[in-house]
Amino acid sequence: MIKRPPRQSRAALMMLSLLIVLSACASGPVARTATPTATTVATPTIAPTATSTPAPSLDQRIDAYIATLTPAQQIGQTLMLAVYANGYNANLDQALTQWHLGSAIIFPNYNGGPVMPSTLAGMQQLVRDLKTHADTPLLLATDEEGGLVDRLSFYYGHTPSPQQLTATGDPHQAYLQAQTDAQRMQQVGLNVDFAPLADISQGGGIDPSRMFGTTPTQVTSYAGAFLDGLQQHGIAGTLKHWPGLGASTGNPDFTLPTVNHTQAQLNAIDFASFRALLPHQPDLIMVTTVFVPAYDQQTPAAFSSVLVQQVLRGQLGYQGAVVTDAMDAQGVIAYMRQQGYNDPTQGIAEACVRAFLAGDDIIEAPIEQDRLAATVAAMTQAVQSGRISQARLHEALHRIILLKVQLGLLTLP
Numbered sequence: 001m002i003k004r005p006p007r008q009s010r011a012a013l014m015m016l017s018l019l020i021v022l023s024a025c026a027s028g029p030v031a032r033t034a035t036p037t038a039t040t041v042a043t044p045t046i047a048p049t050a051t052s053t054p055a056p057s058l059d060q061r062i063d064a065y066i067a068t069l070t071p072a073q074q075i076g077q078t079l080m081l082a083v084y085a086n087g088y089n090a091n092l093d094q095a096l097t098q099w100h101l102g103s104a105i106i107f108p109n110y111n112g113g114p115v116m117p118s119t120l121a122g123m124q125q126l127v128r129d130l131k132t133h134a135d136t137p138l139l140l141a142t143d144e145e146g147g148l149v150d151r152l153s154f155y156y157g158h159t160p161s162p163q164q165l166t167a168t169g170d171p172h173q174a175y176l177q178a179q180t181d182a183q184r185m186q187q188v189g190l191n192v193d194f195a196p197l198a199d200i201s202q203g204g205g206i207d208p209s210r211m212f213g214t215t216p217t218q219v220t221s222y223a224g225a226f227l228d229g230l231q232q233h234g235i236a237g238t239l240k241h242w243p244g245l246g247a248s249t250g251n252p253d254f255t256l257p258t259v260n261h262t263q264a265q266l267n268a269i270d271f272a273s274f275r276a277l278l279p280h281q282p283d284l285i286m287v288t289t290v291f292v293p294a295y296d297q298q299t300p301a302a303f304s305s306v307l308v309q310q311v312l313r314g315q316l317g318y319q320g321a322v323v324t325d326a327m328d329a330q331g332v333i334a335y336m337r338q339q340g341y342n343d344p345t346q347g348i349a350e351a352c353v354r355a356f357l358a359g360d361d362i363i364e365a366p367i368e369q370d371r372l373a374a375t376v377a378a379m380t381q382a383v384q385s386g387r388i389s390q391a392r393l394h395e396a397l398h399r400i401i402l403l404k405v406q407l408g409l410l411t412l413p
Helices: 007-027 058-068 071-077 090-098 120-133 162-167 171-188 216-231 263-270 272-280 305-315 330-338 344-358 369-385 390-406
Strands: 079-083 103-106 139-142 144-146 238-242 284-287 321-324
Touching: 058 390, 071 079, 071 369, 071 390, 079 090, 079 369, 090 120, 090 369, 103 120, 120 139, 120 171, 139 390, 144 162, 144 171, 162 171, 162 216, 171 216, 216 272, 238 272, 263 272, 284 305, 305 344, 321 390, 330 344, 344 369, 344 390
Parallel strands: 079 103, 103 139, 238 284, 284 321
Antiparallel strands: none
């Protein structure tokens, strides 16, 4: 026989059930409560699932960061300050704090001048001062190719040229040299190397010792190893000099050269190493001032949307940052003189605007302060007037900020 609870207990249980029902009616739907028995088990309350907001993508975070920059800071991000000084000075301060330049290239002995700063400690202090006074993280570059173009040799001793590295017969030697260069650059405080050359040596106007070989296969092997050695050790690498100077009639630093190859030759030789090196994900590609009539009979490569946008980006598929070669080079001045700019200062300023319009994201600005001021003014006017569209400016800024994020220079919220 089942022993029932006393009447008084049954009444109490019934009263409890009634209270629960009345409470449910007063407060809206609740979880059901089981009919009381000797052991009562309640069904757990299930809270409604909240609709979660997806985390913003990297592209969205970059766009949000760009939106925080003032118009002057946005323009400054596209300009690279040329630094040749014994220490931080008023000109550098104006460039960083008034014009807000977002990157710099370091020259220890510009045009063969005296070494400044003369010691490694002095160079490290100069770089620290640049970083301290800049209002955004800086891309800090130099040309550490080895051999003839060996900017750090004044502090660390000479390093082998690309030609000498290829002569070892072992691409790993190029990798190891780049690894050493990367470590030294980090000790100085730099984060971008304008190397390696992807040019194919063909008896042109560039010294053959600066190039890794005479065939696309050779150059791809050794330049690729060098590029990996840099980028796998925290330094951005730069393929140069697009679209190739190996068969040029001269060096753009001193003249306005031409590459007279057909499109077939260019694609089979000059462009081939750049194309083959893209899987190494070069952080930057440098475009130079050279005529390539097979693609553009009117405009040198640095100012040619055909060679930058259609060929480099469209045909080869490169989507990273493009940086110009020096914009105060004699090749630039000569071309702008042909365009009617007899005053080099105004010619360089206009050339910088044209290079940006052609698709170059970072402009290696002139070193002279009056020329730099004219360049900043020209870029500012071009943006304000709409000649440089907001879409074009944003496109370049997105690539620049992405590179800074990838290098760990900038942490986005």
